[in-house]
Amino acid sequence: MIKTVSTTPYSDQKPGTSGLRKKVPVFQQQNYAENFIQSIFDSLEGFAGQTLVIGGDGRYYNREVIQIAIKMAAANGFGQVLVGRGGILSTPAASNVIRKHKAFGGIILSASHNPGGPTEDFGIKYNIGNGGPAPEKITDAIFARSKAIDSYRIADAADVNLDIEGTQTIEGMTVTVIDPVADYAELMEQLFDFAAIRAMFGGGFRVVFDAMSAVTGPYAKEIIENRLGAPKGSVLNFMPLPDFGGHHPDPNLVHARALYETMMADDAPDFGAASDGDGDRNLIIGRSIFVTPSDSLAMLAANAHLAPGYAKGLSGIARSMPTSGAADRVAEKLGIGMYETPTGWKFFGNLLDADKVTICGEESAGTGSNHVREKDGLWAVLLWLNVLAVRKESVIDIVREHWATYGRNYYSRHDYEEVDSAAANGLMADLRAQLADLPGKSFGGLTVETADDFAYHDPIDKSVSEHQGVRILFAGGSRIVFRLSGTGTSGATLRVYIERYEPDAARHDVETQTALADLIAIADEIAGIKSRTGRDAPSVIT
Numbered sequence: 001m002i003k004t005v006s007t008t009p010y011s012d013q014k015p016g017t018s019g020l021r022k023k024v025p026v027f028q029q030q031n032y033a034e035n036f037i038q039s040i041f042d043s044l045e046g047f048a049g050q051t052l053v054i055g056g057d058g059r060y061y062n063r064e065v066i067q068i069a070i071k072m073a074a075a076n077g078f079g080q081v082l083v084g085r086g087g088i089l090s091t092p093a094a095s096n097v098i099r100k101h102k103a104f105g106g107i108i109l110s111a112s113h114n115p116g117g118p119t120e121d122f123g124i125k126y127n128i129g130n131g132g133p134a135p136e137k138i139t140d141a142i143f144a145r146s147k148a149i150d151s152y153r154i155a156d157a158a159d160v161n162l163d164i165e166g167t168q169t170i171e172g173m174t175v176t177v178i179d180p181v182a183d184y185a186e187l188m189e190q191l192f193d194f195a196a197i198r199a200m201f202g203g204g205f206r207v208v209f210d211a212m213s214a215v216t217g218p219y220a221k222e223i224i225e226n227r228l229g230a231p232k233g234s235v236l237n238f239m240p241l242p243d244f245g246g247h248h249p250d251p252n253l254v255h256a257r258a259l260y261e262t263m264m265a266d267d268a269p270d271f272g273a274a275s276d277g278d279g280d281r282n283l284i285i286g287r288s289i290f291v292t293p294s295d296s297l298a299m300l301a302a303n304a305h306l307a308p309g310y311a312k313g314l315s316g317i318a319r320s321m322p323t324s325g326a327a328d329r330v331a332e333k334l335g336i337g338m339y340e341t342p343t344g345w346k347f348f349g350n351l352l353d354a355d356k357v358t359i360c361g362e363e364s365a366g367t368g369s370n371h372v373r374e375k376d377g378l379w380a381v382l383l384w385l386n387v388l389a390v391r392k393e394s395v396i397d398i399v400r401e402h403w404a405t406y407g408r409n410y411y412s413r414h415d416y417e418e419v420d421s422a423a424a425n426g427l428m429a430d431l432r433a434q435l436a437d438l439p440g441k442s443f444g445g446l447t448v449e450t451a452d453d454f455a456y457h458d459p460i461d462k463s464v465s466e467h468q469g470v471r472i473l474f475a476g477g478s479r480i481v482f483r484l485s486g487t488g489t490s491g492a493t494l495r496v497y498i499e500r501y502e503p504d505a506a507r508h509d510v511e512t513q514t515a516l517a518d519l520i521a522i523a524d525e526i527a528g529i530k531s532r533t534g535r536d537a538p539s540v541i542t
């Protein structure tokens, strides 16, 4: 039986950088998830009889919302739901399933790298038929609908058994529980030279991958240990846990500290990596060297042709605006297009669909390619491994040679988390008010060349996205960017991105924060970070 249930709107269901993210108790309010899911369906057209993919990162509340979403899909007229066994699908794997099975779209339940648990974060995101996050036109429609919704439709049916692969039926709609790993592992085998990587592992190369008790555990176990033959135990924390073992499943130097220490030790393995809650981020650390995500993007772009899936070269590269300009130098040398987009993977979709770019990346540990329409943590790890297997050099040698060839973009992001929203908005408003006066001003030895509030003109669909971050560009290529996070769930998070370009290889050995010290001071001088936020230091430095 299909029920139509009356409801009243919530006013706070505005999707952010990556879907709707709130604390679990917010999602547990009466009809909260139902309202949002119905608002998604009400914003779409033409899905009757079509396939919807559903999966999540396994965090607390995942299974409950999956049952709701399946029953609502049945009541709204979808023909089929494909759902990962156990309710599990990493974000890139979901993107792949949508594309491979020509689904109409997908619902991904995740709050990415945010902590999980009864009082932590949860999220719902809608992806379109190309496998990528819904563009703003759709997320805006979802938000508008959520403010007016007065009822939702749901099948009055028993819960689906998510733990057994196979097919069940609800109100005439088929629900197929699929192996969450199989399609994804097959895609990785097509892109990368598994034989070469296997041979490298066989020769004693040591790899360690920290799944952070999150969704990539099963994927990494199957691919790195079972298919590529790395010794058992190479994949750490491989059981996805609803609360990620109480940790932040965010692969950065703060939350993946243990891995970092392992990689800096005298007897460190050759290669260390980690991924986040939903499997789309990556952390890359060679023995005694951390590779910044911005550098990793540039280095992967420069070496991608060594992997079979990219042997014919790249059509172009895209990076989010705050990501360092390291990749730009690679694009220039390769003579291919370079695109600068706002923060958030959804802006890469059009460029990938139009084959303007093959590889994309964000400074926030996101790298990916045209193989799916999400960033992909394990993909980045496997591309690195493929490059290492072919070049037969260490990570540190590859990094140093890259810097010597292209110059080094010293880069760091300073996050001030959970600051007062009014203070953060005031800081940004004041920065915007200063923009016209900044060019020509000098701070220490650095002169501002241009300053603006980044606006993106999508070259494919001609849409314009404004207010994407304040950029202050100095003569010589140094840069400070300020923006507020669109994924936080309490207060505001101020992100300050600091970058300096150093062409001289003799000066490539300076500690990053030291190399950026003058710019860090200038950021505070221009924005008044300390006085406005009341913070002496950033909460997280990456």
Ligand code: G1P
Residues within 6 Å of the ligand: 017, 018, 112, 320, 343, 344, 345, 362, 363, 364, 366, 484, 485, 486, 487, 488, 495
């Ligand atoms: C953050 C990152 C951004 C990434 C997003 C989703 O968004 O900065 O690059 O796409 O998470 O993983 P923010 O919180 O800055 O809006």
Ligand code: ZN
Residues within 6 Å of the ligand: 091, 111, 112, 113, 276, 277, 278, 279, 280, 281
């Ligand atoms: Zn993520």
